[in-house]
Amino acid sequence: MQTEIYLDTNATSPVLPAAAAAAMAAMQDGFGNPSSSHATGLRARALREGVRASAGRIVGAGNGRLMFNSGATEGIQTAVLSALCAVRERRARGEPCGDVVLIGATEHKAVPESLAHWNRLLGTGLELRVLPVDGDGRHRLDVLRALAPRVAMVCTMAANNETGVVSDLRGIEAVLHETGSDALWLVDCVQALGKLPLDLAASRIDYAPFSGHKLYAPKGIGMLYVRQGAPYTPLMCGGGQEDGQRSGTENMAGIAALGAVFAALERGDTFRDAAALVACRARLMTALEAALPGIVFNAPLAQSLPTTINFSVPDVSSATLLDLFDAAGMRVSAGSACSAGKAASSYVLDAMGVPAWRSAAAVRLSFGALQGDAALDLACERIARCGAVLATPMQADGAEPAHDCQTDTTVLVAADAARDWLAAHPDAIVIDVRDLREHSVAGDVRLHGRAVQNVPLACFAGHAPSWLGATAPLLFVCRSGMRSARAAHALRAMGHPDAWSLVGGFALAT
Template sequence: MNPTIYLDCNATTPVMPAALAAAQQAMGALFGNPSSTHATGLQARQLVDAVRARAVRVLGAGEGDVLFTSGATEGIQTAVLSALCGVRERQARGEPVGKLLVYGATEHKAVPESLAHWNRVLGLQLELQVLAVERSGRHDLAALRALAPQAALVCTMAANNETGVVSDLAGIEAVLQDLAPQAYWLVDCVQALGKLPLQLAQTRIDYAPFSGHKLYAPKGIGLLYVRPGAPFTPLLAGGGQEDGLRSGTENMVGIAALGAVLQALEEGDSFSSHTQMLQFRELLVQSLRAAWPEIIFNADLDDALPTTLNFSVPGLPSSAVVDALGIVGVHVSAGSACSAKKVAPSYVLQAMGVPDAQAASAVRLSFGALADAAFIDTACARIARCGAALQARAAAAKALRCGPPLEADQTMHLLPKQLADFLQQHPNAVLVDVREPHEHAAEPQPLGCGHTALNVPLGRLDTHLPHWLATPSVPLLFVCRSGQRSQRAVHTLRQLGYAQAWQMVGEGAI
């Protein structure tokens, strides 16, 4: 199989070469502690300051603070803690504050978990309130208008990690400006970096966390934007690094790598443009529709990031699509990486009103801003191969169940005395025993010559077809007891264009 086509960039991305080089330099020549006052430390401090200044420019942060974190979860925790401490201080001063902690129904689980945790720890006894989303996945602004007057903190996303749906931040801001002057506003911007224009200082956003590993930096580095005047309480206290906003020796390796990514964003010559990403997405959409004509896209493409597709194939569980694409070297996910092990349908799609069966079969495909035309062309070709294999599986299942009587075909036959020569000529051949499991268990080596066969009962042959059809150069030799089942297996594969399929016949065959 050729190199993997990785299409799960909303979960994480590889580290881009420039970021890797910057990280290696930080571990080598720039190894100093930024808090040291000698030349080695000052070199490190210069790097930290330069990356922070670049982050301020890329994010449009203006006079706001930008601090380095370990990632989005820490950024969300810090923002929630800061906002709730601000609420508590207002309460102590007798100022009017809301009683609701409002969060979007499709938010990453880190948001409601953080709200519940710090609300409990601080003893605020505020009420957590889910903000509904429309079928499009965008926040219900009418529902927000009803909640806003009582909101102490409102948490929304810039773009959803599962569906790619881009929030109407301007609409949310207008509601908050009119009806919730007292409310703080946290916007999860993890999926926005490198995909959406950001001018944070021109908005009412109080807190915006980012995560480096979603855009070609290593894991363990992130950013948090804090609007001027927004309350701030450090999550980590200690040596006073980050001007006292976040203690702990700076992650120089992560900061240097993130700086290389931010430089690429600022210079604009490394990443695909928005127009190019839209073109790439359209090619992927066409290939998916050709592979599965009945496909359903779970979010309107006009409302979504150009790098994200969330779809369902009726009649196929998400695991079947993910596994089939995996066979041809295409890696996608059945949802967010944080919840992929859970059996329940996606809570994001359920919040959007997607039927449970459709939500349970959802697959997320997401590419990165470093994708180029050759990468997308290869991805489309493999998706086509996967679709053909699954269609062949369905056709084979039907043929195996109700195929017409077969006529003998000498080109399909191999005599037992020919086996040794056959295996010498085809050392990568796979022997497949299509008997039932109990027959195989009674005699696991059916050829009488010491060769173990893979047991795939004829009724389950279709489950192996996608893998075999993806590797058509591997010779397959089928055996059974009467020869009828192995003949049916070989005939089916030959009909599907798999030329290297034979059956064992004659005396000595099982």
């Protein structure tokens, strides 16, 4: 298998080796419950508080609260619950309170969905309105200024996960100050951690959720900052952990891992600095421009994180690019939601007024501050290879076999059993049904040492007669197992009793 180049860190990041080691040490040696009063528990408590102190220095928490939780979604839920409970209490006391919640048009869906959920359950009856963004993806301060007298809560991001656009938080704060607004302010800081300077206590921000797995910590650990004096209602009650702010026995392995990441940030000897990240982005953009004629970048570089590139290519769908990059061993994401091979428009780019074709064809490439030069060199080489293959004229293919949602599971070979299956069937023919571009950009394709033929699924009808006359078993493979299952099922339906599909495709064939 070719070396994997991971360029999707805005979705999640690999775990820092030091973080993995810290988590293992916490599980094996420092396994105490920080609520226990004996020595083992006291050591766990000291570890937890050391990590909290480090986190406070990194985000500039000052006298604000920093509590550990499962991640940003829980933090968002807690912040929304706290703010809406405060609104309800103000009304009960007869105090003036706004009737509108402004939600940035490019927010992560966890924010508006949490607000809709708690607004309904608490019966607060707030009007949830969108705060539009301009063509650069930044919030419309004129709209905020006009609505400020009615606003009970404002929800914005520090940096957008799709485009990398950095919000004008100082501008938002200035408007709230100038208008005398007492609106509570939630800022999603997930993409900002470790990438942008943060001084939360010096700002007007009331709530800021963070997620560890976006910055080389494991999944399932995060934090919520709450400004000193901001209203707070616990989402989880019970054992009184985190001083009663978030009940539930702490995830000490996750906290220890997060602490190792914070220690590396504070030392400054592990991660690339901002200037180096800008240079890395420039290298990748140069490679993309050379390989993909007509490429358009969808966010202004001067106002974006240096670790995120969002682009579109004329007449090339995001699904095509994702399949091609994945076949080349590069892991990237669509800038929009994909289902059944059809890309939906990106609501983030739509909100920015980007042309529809760019919104539907967008691809996001994101890298981390640990990305090495060798990996970047290899990524540039593979981008060039993808461009060359994409520029090669393709012969028109025939129709693919009809999709069958009831694919017979008896045609499936489990990924972890593939090696044994091939050993038991030395005469088996392995057929890659990805399109020719995907197959060719992947180089010398083999499955556990076995040679692989390439017959795109669109050419299935032309090859099926010869396969029906073969006595050897046929194992179809693709990227994820979807197309190969269709091929195996179709050939079985045509009369070949020994057609198979590899579950999970090349993605799981390790």
